[in-house]
Structure formats: structure tokens, C-alpha cells
Amino acid sequence: MPIYEYRCNACEKDFEKLVYNNQTIHCPKCGSDDVRKKLSTFGMRGVENPGSSGCSSCSSGSCSSCH
Numbered sequence: 899m900p901i902y903e904y905r906c907n908a909c910e911k912d913f914e915k916l917v918y919n920n921q922t923i924h925c926p927k928c929g930s931d932d933v934r935k936k937l938s939t940f941g942m943r944g945v946e947n948p949g950s951s952g953c954s955s956c957s958s959g960s961c962s963s964c965h
């Protein structure tokens with residue numbers, strides 16, 4: 899399961915979140931859903947395996963182009 903890093907646009911808090919589908923992400927601090935995914939860092943970095951990271955529709959390990 900992928901762990902993504904997000905930043906809240908409302909209060910600028912950085913946080914990590916497990917994401918199962920394209921569920922709505924809420925900031926744990928202020929509750930806003932105005933968050934953006936940080937593309938540069940993944941929680942699974944270092945143990946990354948091609949095909950098992952990112953999402954099922956791409957095997958590059960980066961989902962920046964398919965979401």
C-alpha cells in the first residue's frame with residue numbers, strides 16, 4: 899500500500915497518508931481537504947520495487963502522470 903506525503907494548502911502542514919484509492923485526503927491538523935500530493939518523496943523510498951510501488955496502472959513508481 900502506498901504512503902504519500904501531502905502538504906495542506908490551508909495551514910501548510912506536511913503529513914503522510916496511506917491512500918487506498920483516490921480517496922479524499924483531509925489535513926490532520928485543520929481538517930481541510932485542500933491538500934496537494936508531494937511528488938518528490940515517497941514513504942517507501944529505499945525499499946522500492948518496480949511494479950509494487952506507485953499504482954496499478956503504471957509501473958514506473960511515479961504516479962505524477964496518471965492521476
Ligand SMILES: [Zn+2]
Pocket residue numbers: 906907908909910911925926927928929930
Ligand atoms: Zn491544514
